[in-house]
Amino acid sequence: MAAAEPLSLFDLGPPASPMPPNPLLAIRRVYAEPAALDSPRGRQVLGRVPGAEVVEVPSHWQIPGLHGNDELVDRWVRVKTETLVLGVRKGLAARPNGRSADFIAPGAANGCAMACAYCYVPRRKGFANPITVFTNIEQITAHLRRHVARQGVKQEPDQRDPTAWVYDIGENSDCSVDALVSDNVADLVATFRGLPTAKASFATKYVNRQLLDLDPAGRTRIRFSVMPHDDARVLDVRTSRVAERIAAVDDFVEAGYEVHLNLSPVVLRDGWEPAWADLLRQLDDGLGPAAKAQTAAEVIMLTHNEPLHEVNLGWHPTAEGLLWRPDLQEPKRSQNGQDNVRYRAGVKRAALDRLRGLLAAHAPWLRVRYAF
Incomplete structure (x- = not known):
């Protein structure tokens, strides 16, 4: 199916309220499957980005000029900022996991507006991974129930x-950012x-403080990922500052979330060792008693990928000095x-042994659920 002429939002039903300004998204173009355009959730998303050009595509996986286009490497961040994709999720299956969760839920989105240099998601799409919103949220939530x-x-x-079966709802996206674009995350919570x-x-x-209003009632676990500030400054591109993530933990606990930490x-x-010691002291100073009593940690050592290494050399070679060893x-x-x-x-x-020693010395309250 060839790309159609841009559609008018007038033809798609009454718009929702525009998305509040944020530093991550200034959507100029929306690629959309026809069925996604016809859905209530698709119309809601389009109402949040008034003025965006809308281009029909046959599939969210088949967008000529976007996926697999190596010429986009030097526009890596701009694509994430200005492009959105609407699709319909075809496969609905909760896959066994066994590490962070019991099951990986069928995602309500994939891709991300942030640009962490080590992210594995663009390894699948190639050269561009803006947010794709799946609009058939009713089918996704019904499958989960x-x-x-x-x-x-x-x-x-x-x-x-x-006691609970744990379902990871954000394997290939960041739900805090997804919630800026649609109500899919609110529906999942x-x-x-x-x-x-x-x-x-x-x-x-x-840190998306809109999530504080969703009343999770203890049934959603949010895992704030943290790393030393100097590492994050190079690798965690377009994310909330680590200090801001730490400062948000107590508020999310008070709002009814279970809050864990991903190291x-x-x-x-x-x-790296003194840097992590400093971070753990910052956590010890920054979290209140209620947060410390309920939190646990996942420790995840870096993995990398040669194709992503080549992509990063095209837009952020400084990161590869840390990642490619x-x-x-x-x-x-x-x-x-x-x-x-x-x-x-x-x-x-050896590194995991040293990190466990740092935890025992500086944050003995932080239980490690698993490390790999």
């Missing part, structure tokens, strides 16, 4: 959760609020079948 019902009651506690045997979970590097990714470079890394086949690199087993094991 059925899946949770089939699990019954969790019989034995595990490192994911003592509301869905799990009514599921007493399950919890939603997502990791984030963006992620741990990047090995000269001075052949002297320390070895090949790794990931769970999703991709060929990545990770720190060599002995290097990784």
Whole structure:
């Protein structure tokens, strides 16, 4: 199907309120599947970006000039800022996980407006991964309710959760940013609020205080990712400052979220140990008693990927001085079948031992759920 002429928002129904100004998104063009345009959620999203050009495409995976276009490398951040995609999620399956969650939920979005240099999501789409919003949210939430019902009651506690089945709702996106664009995240939080045997979970590097109004009732776990400031300044492009993430933890706990911390990714470079010690002291000083009593950590050592390394050299070569370390890394086949690199087993094991020692010294209250 060839791209159609840009559509008028007038033809798509009454618009919603425009998206409040934010530093991440200034949408100029929306690529959309016809079925997504015809949906209530699609019309809501378009109402939040008045004036954007709308171009029909046959599939959110098949957008000529966007996906697989290596000429976009030097416009990496601009594409994320100015482009949005609307699609309909075809595959509805909750996949077993076993690490951070029991299951990976069918995502209500993929891609991201932020530009973390180590992100694995663009490895799939190639050269551009702006936000894609899936507009069939009713089908997604209905699938999740059925899946949770089939699990019954969790019989034995595990490192994911003592009593609840945990569903990661943001595997390929950042839900805090997704919530700027649509109400999909609000619908997911509301869905799990009514599921007493399950919890939603997502990791984030963006503080979206609109989420404080969603009344999660303890059924959504938000995992703020943190790393030393000097690393984040280079690698966490367009994210909330680490200090802002830490400062938000107490507020999210008070609003009814379960808040955990992702120590992620741990990047090995000269001075990494004192940098992490400083970060852990900042956490110890910044979190209140209620937050410390309920939080736990995931420790995730850096993995990288040669195609992403080549992409980064085109727009952010400084990051590769930290990420691409052949002297320390070895090949790794990931769970999703991709060929990545990770720190060599002995290097990784020693680093994790040292980080656990730093935790014991500076944040003994921070329980590690798992590390890999």
